[in-house]
Amino acid sequence: MPASRRVGRLIPHNGGHRLQLVEDTAPRPGPREVLVQIEAASLNYRDLLVLRGQLGPVREGLIPLSDGAGRVVATGADVTRWRVGDWVAPIFYRRWIAGPFREAYGPAALGGGDTDGVLADLVVVPEASLVRIPDGLSFEEAATLPCAALTAWQALVVRGRLAAGDTLLVQGTGGVALFGLQIATALGARTIVLSSSDEKRARAMKLGAWATVNYKTTPEWDVEVRRLTDGLGATHILELGGPDTFDRSLRSLAAGGHIAQIGVFTGFGPHSNLIRLQMINGTIDGINVGSGEHFEAMNAFLETHGIKPVIDKTFALADAQAAFDELAGGRHFGKIVVRL
Incomplete structure (x- = not known):
């Protein structure tokens, strides 16, 4: 397994936060966890609110962004659902696997409060908190699905x-x-x-x-x-x-x-x-995103209908702050993506 990783962290700045890119020790998966190499992540308006400090306290050094996609590079000893090489995406609420939403799921939302997100080239995710990427989508396209697409799906189809x-x-x-x-x-x-x-x-x-x-x-x-x-x-x-x-x-x-x-x-x-x-x-x-079960149903629909996410601009990790600035400008049509 890799010894180090590249990662973006939020540092307090002028009442909000600024993004700092660093290299630190790569995490290692526990018995029922998966190590995912994040290939791409996308931004949501929520991420801008987190950066600005408008959604409540944020832990210093928090890794932002909830939406990413990548490949499995290592699995814990007891993992049965995934194999090295699988293309996957973490779910927004790590504990909302199926069934109705519960308020207790809120603190585990990726990229906010005290829960690290996906702006890192290596992240550890519980095996139950991953879904398979739809066939025919690139990592950049799949990285737009966990929040934005699933929110629309729950709003229009589920509810x-x-x-x-x-x-x-x-x-x-x-x-x-x-x-x-x-x-x-x-x-x-x-x-x-x-x-x-x-x-x-x-x-x-x-x-x-x-x-x-x-x-x-x-x-x-x-x-x-x-x-x-x-x-x-x-x-x-x-x-x-x-x-x-x-x-x-x-x-x-x-x-x-x-x-x-x-x-x-x-x-x-x-x-x-x-x-x-x-x-x-x-x-x-x-409407507040959706469960892992909703995510899987949506992915099947996207595959059946050949729906491709609309990506406006893609930035390198080194230019991640520019991606936030682009989102704040409101000029985009579709999604803004960071390639890791």
């Missing part, structure tokens, strides 16, 4: 029961939004994409969007969504914006429709009057 003929509204063109678009298209639903960039709107149409709306030039986008749907509204909404977009999402929702509450791009805290939700018999589900 939302999206079906052919439904109408989905997605906000923006980041990872969750584009995975939502691709999953909905594969299921035969039609998707409306909100974006302030006409160039991104055109790319979304090529990816399968049914319609797009520029929310800058059309600030009352809820009115436009209802016009596009003949006054009915969207049956499903991936609510990614947070408090500043939620009221318009409510007004965009069809009777009996479903809002998947996911994002906090515009901040934290409720500002909405939910009486409309009651009046139209709508539902809201809080």
